[in-house]
Amino acid sequence: MGRKQTKSGKIRLTEVAKLAGVSPITASRFFRNPEALSLSKRERVDSAVKELGYVPNLAARALASHRTEVIGVVIPSLTNNVFADVLRGVYDSSEGSRYSIQLANTRYSILQEEKLLRLFRAQKPAGLIVTGINQTAESRAILESMNCPVTQIMEIGDSPVDMMVGFSHYDAGFAAISHILEQGCRRIGFLGARMDPRVQRRFEGYRDAMKAASLFDPNLVVTTSVPTTVTLGGTLFADLLAQAPDIDAVFCVNDDLALGVLFECQRRQISVPGDLAIVGFNDLEFMASAVPSLTSVRTNRYEMGRHAVTMVIDAIEGRRPKEPVLDLGFQLIVRESSTPQSI
Amino acid sequence: MGRKQTKSGKIRLTEVAKLAGVSPITASRFFRNPEALSLSKRERVDSAVKELGYVPNLAARALASHRTEVIGVVIPSLTNNVFADVLRGVYDSSEGSRYSIQLANTRYSILQEEKLLRLFRAQKPAGLIVTGINQTAESRAILESMNCPVTQIMEIGDSPVDMMVGFSHYDAGFAAISHILEQGCRRIGFLGARMDPRVQRRFEGYRDAMKAASLFDPNLVVTTSVPTTVTLGGTLFADLLAQAPDIDAVFCVNDDLALGVLFECQRRQISVPGDLAIVGFNDLEFMASAVPSLTSVRTNRYEMGRHAVTMVIDAIEGRRPKEPVLDLGFQLIVRESSTPQSI
DNA sequence: ACAATTATTGACAGCGCTACCATCGGATTG
DNA sequence: CAATCCGATGGTAGCGCTGTCAATAATTGT
Numbered sequence: 001m002g003r004k005q006t007k008s009g010k011i012r013l014t015e016v017a018k019l020a021g022v023s024p025i026t027a028s029r030f031f032r033n034p035e036a037l038s039l040s041k042r043e044r045v046d047s048a049v050k051e052l053g054y055v056p057n058l059a060a061r062a063l064a065s066h067r068t069e070v071i072g073v074v075i076p077s078l079t080n081n082v083f084a085d086v087l088r089g090v091y092d093s094s095e096g097s098r099y100s101i102q103l104a105n106t107r108y109s110i111l112q113e114e115k116l117l118r119l120f121r122a123q124k125p126a127g128l129i130v131t132g133i134n135q136t137a138e139s140r141a142i143l144e145s146m147n148c149p150v151t152q153i154m155e156i157g158d159s160p161v162d163m164m165v166g167f168s169h170y171d172a173g174f175a176a177i178s179h180i181l182e183q184g185c186r187r188i189g190f191l192g193a194r195m196d197p198r199v200q201r202r203f204e205g206y207r208d209a210m211k212a213a214s215l216f217d218p219n220l221v222v223t224t225s226v227p228t229t230v231t232l233g234g235t236l237f238a239d240l241l242a243q244a245p246d247i248d249a250v251f252c253v254n255d256d257l258a259l260g261v262l263f264e265c266q267r268r269q270i271s272v273p274g275d276l277a278i279v280g281f282n283d284l285e286f287m288a289s290a291v292p293s294l295t296s297v298r299t300n301r302y303e304m305g306r307h308a309v310t311m312v313i314d315a316i317e318g319r320r321p322k323e324p325v326l327d328l329g330f331q332l333i334v335r336e337s338s339t340p341q342s343i
Numbered sequence: 344m345g346r347k348q349t350k351s352g353k354i355r356l357t358e359v360a361k362l363a364g365v366s367p368i369t370a371s372r373f374f375r376n377p378e379a380l381s382l383s384k385r386e387r388v389d390s391a392v393k394e395l396g397y398v399p400n401l402a403a404r405a406l407a408s409h410r411t412e413v414i415g416v417v418i419p420s421l422t423n424n425v426f427a428d429v430l431r432g433v434y435d436s437s438e439g440s441r442y443s444i445q446l447a448n449t450r451y452s453i454l455q456e457e458k459l460l461r462l463f464r465a466q467k468p469a470g471l472i473v474t475g476i477n478q479t480a481e482s483r484a485i486l487e488s489m490n491c492p493v494t495q496i497m498e499i500g501d502s503p504v505d506m507m508v509g510f511s512h513y514d515a516g517f518a519a520i521s522h523i524l525e526q527g528c529r530r531i532g533f534l535g536a537r538m539d540p541r542v543q544r545r546f547e548g549y550r551d552a553m554k555a556a557s558l559f560d561p562n563l564v565v566t567t568s569v570p571t572t573v574t575l576g577g578t579l580f581a582d583l584l585a586q587a588p589d590i591d592a593v594f595c596v597n598d599d600l601a602l603g604v605l606f607e608c609q610r611r612q613i614s615v616p617g618d619l620a621i622v623g624f625n626d627l628e629f630m631a632s633a634v635p636s637l638t639s640v641r642t643n644r645y646e647m648g649r650h651a652v653t654m655v656i657d658a659i660e661g662r663r664p665k666e667p668v669l670d671l672g673f674q675l676i677v678r679e680s681s682t683p684q685s686i
Numbered sequence: 687a688c689a690a691t692t693a694t695t696g697a698c699a700g701c702g703c704t705a706c707c708a709t710c711g712g713a714t715t716g
Numbered sequence: 717c718a719a720t721c722c723g724a725t726g727g728t729a730g731c732g733c734t735g736t737c738a739a740t741a742a743t744t745g746t
Contacts, residue, residue: 012731012732012733013732013733013734014732014733022695022696023695023696023697024696024732024733024734025695025696025697025733025734026694026695026696028733028734029694029695029734032734036693036694036695037694037695038693038694038695041694041695055465056732056733057406057731057732057733058402058466059401059402059403059405059406059411059731059732059733060402060406060701060731060732060733060734061732061733061734062402062701062733063400063402063403063406063701063702063703063731063732063733063734064700064701064732064733064734064735065701065733065734065735066701066734066735068402078427078430078431078434079427079428079431081424081427084421084422084424084427085422087421088421088422088448091421091446091448100445101446102443102445103434103444103446105431105434122398123401229628229629230628230629230632231628231629231631231632233632234632256629259629260629260632263632263633263634264632266634267634285572285573285574286572286573286574286599286602286603288574289573289574289576289577289603289606289607290606291606291609291610355701355702355703356702356703356704357702357703365725365726366725366726366727367702367703367704367726368703368704368725368726368727369724369725369726371703371704372704372724372725375704379723379724379725380724380725381723381724381725384724384725399702399703400701400702400703402701402702402703403701403702403703403704403731404702404703404704405703405731406701406702406703406704406731406732406733407702407703407704407705407730407731408703408704408705408731409704409705409731
């Protein structure tokens with residue numbers, strides 16, 4: 001005969017039902033759809049749950065219902081500060097809900113992404129949050145075959161798999177360059193590391209803004225596929241100076257690079273913003289206290305994480321947003337590093 | 344009669360077993376204990392799995408076996424760069440194993456920690472990784488009642504719940520101060536934010552090193568419970584200067600504060616290290632490229648994450664380490680900011 | 687008052703997998 | 717050659733919960 005007896009102390013839904021004087025299925029409904037119970041039974045079950053300290057067995061629930069209460073989150077990097085903020089938003093707004101977060105890291109590999117998505121699909125998550133809008137055809141097919149709400153985050157585009165929260169990196173890049181141009185700069189360098197799709201879009205914003213002013217020059221552009229660091233900012237800036245010694249501004253695709261450029265300027269006695277304006281991207285906290293303070297494009301990362309989870313949970317529970325695409329925008333935070341005349 | 348028929352296309356272990364010409368239980372063993380199968384059956388099951396693209400149902404597995412393949416990780420912050428590195432190690436070394444990571448964030452609240460641990464216990468994780476060694480009595484009791492390997496990370500101490508990976512924050516603080524003293528500094532300030540237990544220990548290292556040199560002075564110490572930022576480094580430094588205008592060095596409990604101090608020095612035209620030596624903690628990447636480059640205590644965070652997972656998995660699978668406590672140490676990375684004489 | 691409809695509740699039969707024996711040959715031993 | 721052991725395999729019976737449908741009670745309309 002089967003296995004050893006259920007430990008007598010073990011509290012199952014049956015025990016709760018017994019104490020409450022209802023059938024197990026009614027007790028089950030108490031968790032899934034309490035409104036369906038009459039008030040009296042609802043209270044009886046509620047107090048039985050508390051009295052016994054009942055904790056549902058999630059594995060049994062998942063097995064019987066063919067669903068889990070897991071929201072998968074696929075991001076390309078754990079080190080990048082940007083994702084730390086997004087994740088904080090994600091975890092903050094998943095707390096208190098019944099859903100738990102399952103994190104997966106692609107390390108910017110699209111193959112790894114496909115693999116992870118396949119894994120997620122097999123585990124039937126209740127919802128999914130993925131980074132970016134440039135999934136491979138294969139990944140996109142998996143996402144579409146996934147039988148749950150999906151939110152793409154970090155950027156927005158025309159054809160969401162399902163929902164999107166983000167902002168236009170192209171517009172943000174364009175706005176940053178427009179601002180620098182307004183300051184009277186003409187030779188604006190572009191520094192890019194790890195040219196992922198979003199960075200690529202920022203570049204396109206830069207390129208088009210420069211072209212619109214008839215100032216685009218390939219010599220002003222230095223990029224690499226190497227991951228971003230502060231040190232790399234200095235190195236790339238040195239390369240840029242060698243290529244185009246007459247630059248009067250630099251747009252960095254992220255704040256780490258911008259900080260590296262600032263340090264390199266200090267090292268070479270280049271006055272900022274006198275000789276060179278610097279603009280970063282993301283507006284990490286340190287940008288405000290650098291000397292000089294550094295201009296950046298603020299992105300609403302925490303909010304992005306929060307909204308992504310909220311949208312997914314709402315969709316799971318049948319409350320689909322009217323608009324599938326949510327644009328959180330960006331703010332150009334102008335500081336000393338890009339306002340030469342004010343110095 | 345029950346529910347709708349199993350979708351004919353659905354692949355269960357039974358299908359695999361049928362194709363391989365073995366009983367379902369043998370197929371099951373293929374995953375749990377392949378060595379127990381004869382070579383021929385092992386190969387037959389293996390190819391059947393591949394042919395059918397079988398993916399195990401984790402919920403069913405968990406329900407039947409009373410176990411999950413989840414390793415819980417409890418950390419106090421998602422924003423802190425320090426934990427980003429630890430997590431990278433954690434995720435990197437969990438990949439390729441059968442275990443998945445479940446992350447939980449206490450936000451430095453010990454009550455939240457208790458709550459999360461209780462939650463984890465209810466879900467019967469295969470292993471657990473928790474931050475620090477200062478759990479409340481209640482939390483500790485939960486950890487001890489948890490029926491799985493537990494690793495405490497970030498610091499080491501005398502009475503591990505089970506296993507530990509980390510280093511001595513006291514020794515690290517002491518070593519940093521010893522170094523500064525060797526440079527001839529006498530009035531060494533201490534800047535601390537979010538005085539969590541580990542930061543507290545660094546302070547004790549500072550205090551004892553200063554006392555040993557008969558140089559301890561409460562006026563040299565400025566701390567706050569506010570979370571760390573670069574900006575805060577500047578603020579605290581201003582407070583310190585007001586309290587003790589004659590300081591000749593500052594030890595910051597983390598690198599963000601150190602960077603804030605550097606910026607504040609630039610703002611006030613205080614020469615570093617000429618007028619003031621600066622030493623940080625953690626050795627984040629930017630410390631090397633700051634101007635002047637900033638001395639810091641390097642901590643092996645990525646390795647800590649890797650080892651924690653490896654130790655837990657090994658313990659789950661019966662390979663307990665000889666030594667339950669693993670000291671990963673630290674390295675004092677001396678740079679320009681703390682070597683006045685070399686300038 | 688009676689049929690028709692709607693809220694509540696319950697019975698049944700699994701979800702897909704594994705723990706616990708039982709079994710069965712074959713190798714080893716005395 | 718029987719007794720013993722061991723490694724490999726299989727049968728049975730659930731793990732704790734929920735989907736489906738049926739049954740019952742309460743409510744409404746005519």
